[in-house]
Amino acid sequence: AVEVPFASGAADNACTRRAVGESLCPELFLIGFQKAGSTALWFYLTYEKGHLGLKYAQGLPADDHKEIHFFDSKYASGIEWYASMYGTRNTTDEISMDATPDYTRVPQVPARIQKELIPDRCRFIVSIRDPVTRAYSWYKHIHAVFLQQDDYDTALQPFGYKFSLMVKYVVPQVLRCIESSENANDVHGNCGYQSAYFHGRHIEIEETGLETQLFGLASSPFSDSLYGYILLHWFKYFNPQQFCVVVYEDLLDNFEEEVAFLKPCLSFYGKEVSIWPSEQLPKLNEQPCESCDKLETFEPENFREIGADLQKNFFLTSNELVRSSLMIFYGRAQPRRWEDAYDLASPASE
Numbered sequence: 001a002v003e004v005p006f007a008s009g010a011a012d013n014a015c016t017r018r019a020v021g022e023s024l025c026p027e028l029f030l031i032g033f034q035k036a037g038s039t040a041l042w043f044y045l046t047y048e049k050g051h052l053g054l055k056y057a058q059g060l061p062a063d064d065h066k067e068i069h070f071f072d073s074k075y076a077s078g079i080e081w082y083a084s085m086y087g088t089r090n091t092t093d094e095i096s097m098d099a100t101p102d103y104t105r106v107p108q109v110p111a112r113i114q115k116e117l118i119p120d121r122c123r124f125i126v127s128i129r130d131p132v133t134r135a136y137s138w139y140k141h142i143h144a145v146f147l148q149q150d151d152y153d154t155a156l157q158p159f160g161y162k163f164s165l166m167v168k169y170v171v172p173q174v175l176r177c178i179e180s181s182e183n184a185n186d187v188h189g190n191c192g193y194q195s196a197y198f199h200g201r202h203i204e205i206e207e208t209g210l211e212t213q214l215f216g217l218a219s220s221p222f223s224d225s226l227y228g229y230i231l232l233h234w235f236k237y238f239n240p241q242q243f244c245v246v247v248y249e250d251l252l253d254n255f256e257e258e259v260a261f262l263k264p265c266l267s268f269y270g271k272e273v274s275i276w277p278s279e280q281l282p283k284l285n286e287q288p289c290e291s292c293d294k295l296e297t298f299e300p301e302n303f304r305e306i307g308a309d310l311q312k313n314f315f316l317t318s319n320e321l322v323r324s325s326l327m328i329f330y331g332r333a334q335p336r337r338w339e340d341a342y343d344l345a346s347p348a349s350e
């Protein structure tokens with residue numbers, strides 16, 4: 001194979017050629033987080049902001065246009081397959097976007113992107129959300145969609161399918177894993193839901209008398225919400241300036257101001273996004289769970305109690321890491337403190 005002289009050393013392949021008539025391989029990514037409004041954001045950028053001309057995986061059935069899952073679960077299909085799903089490049093400044101929020105779940109993904117693409121040309125959009133409500137949203141999604149699958153059923157059954165029991169038994173294990181990691185930027189690799197740490201891990205759940213299986217899957221609502229550690233993992237492969245981070249709750253509260261944080265990731269490609277004061281995040285992918293008979297639901301005060309405990313004893317360090325990143329790399333003066341919604345005292349007042 002002919003080596004292309006990119007500074008990054010990216011190999012010559014269907015994605016690195018970039019010539020008119022070659023594949024329009026993605027360079028812009030929406031890498032997560034799952035359940036943080038990624039579908040709404042993708043729809044906004046591709047359809048509502050049609051003037052940006054962002055292309056998607058048109059080679060796949062319509063339901064899969066957003067999420068191609070190449071770098072997490074379909075990597076074995078090969079880069080030629082990936083490139084072929086995005087059609088042909090008509091101009092050198094054309095851009096396509098791969099919006100697979102699961103990319104932030106799987107630690108191997110950034111190394112794979114770095115190896116297959118031209119790293120300096122990649123930009124990454126990230127949406128973050130209160131880690132507790134995100135965890136519950138994913139727990140609900142599992143009930144609505146995945147509980148019919150044997151592996152998720154096996155993973156959640158020992159907990160009586162209950163969020164509260166998962167918090168009680170799973171969260172201390174993930175915390176122990178975090179504490180055993182020497183460096184913060186190794187936490188995601190060590191403690192992500194697929195990590196070796198969870199293989200063969202078995203705990204008896206007193207309330208149900210059952211022993212856990214597939215511990216990693218049960219840990220995913222919580223470990224996937226560790227944004228601070230996960231971003232540090234990605235920063236091992238890409239410069240923080242290649243990321244644009246938006247906060248889901250701020251998108252809902254002040255869309256115009258918040259969505260402007262995406263501008264650097266678009267202007268890099270010469271795309272200027274025009275945002276109007278009346279615009280709002282489209283409402284998409286609300287997951288109904290009406291026939292989820294095993295779903296544990298909470299009164300607001302009970303959820304606040306369980307959430308306060310999670311924020312204080314589990315998510316706080318990760319939240320602080322992400323807030324530091326938002327201030328240092330993305331010029332935010334006062335990033336949102338999700339903990340405040342749970343009536344926790346701020347560190348300054350303790």
Ligand SMILES: Nc1ncnc2c1ncn2[C@@H]1O[C@H](COP(=O)(O)OS(=O)(=O)O)[C@@H](OP(=O)(O)O)[C@H]1O
Nearest residue numbers: 034035036037038039040137281282283284285286
């Ligand atoms: N406009 C607007 N306002 C309020 N909430 C909104 C909006 N758009 C999407 N959502 C909520 O985002 C959650 C789905 O996120 P994702 O699309 O990223 O989910 S997925 O990972 O792709 O399955 C899901 O959250 P939950 O309802 O808590 O499950 C959606 O309801």
